[in-house]
Amino acid sequence: MLDIGAPAPDFDLEASTGGRLTRHDLAGRFAVIVFYPKNNTPG
């Protein structure tokens, strides 16, 4: 896991909501990022 205080690594990925999302799109606000193994699994 990343340590508390570590910089969140950059990303630039296609989004289900259309277009692409990058880490810089999140700048200036709080964000929650969830990594999970497969769709249709709990959580």
Add this chain to the structure above:
Amino acid sequence: MLAINPASIEDHRAFANQRGLNFPILADRGGEVTRAYRCRMPLLGMVRRTVYAIDPDGRVIFAERGQADLKKVLAAIKERSHD
């Protein structure tokens, strides 16, 4: 909130529609972002369920494996927003 997973964008859209999810799910097809966030098991290549909260400066303020308690995530954000 956003979610990241290696499945295809079509799979993500179907999943979001089926569940009525209104947050973006990002397709990390090659797994590079998952690896950069240290959520990929080294040998198996499987994703470890992990929740992060990131502050407005792009720094990690909450990190937990498994099904994170939403109250703890929100508490971390609330605490940081009072700094």
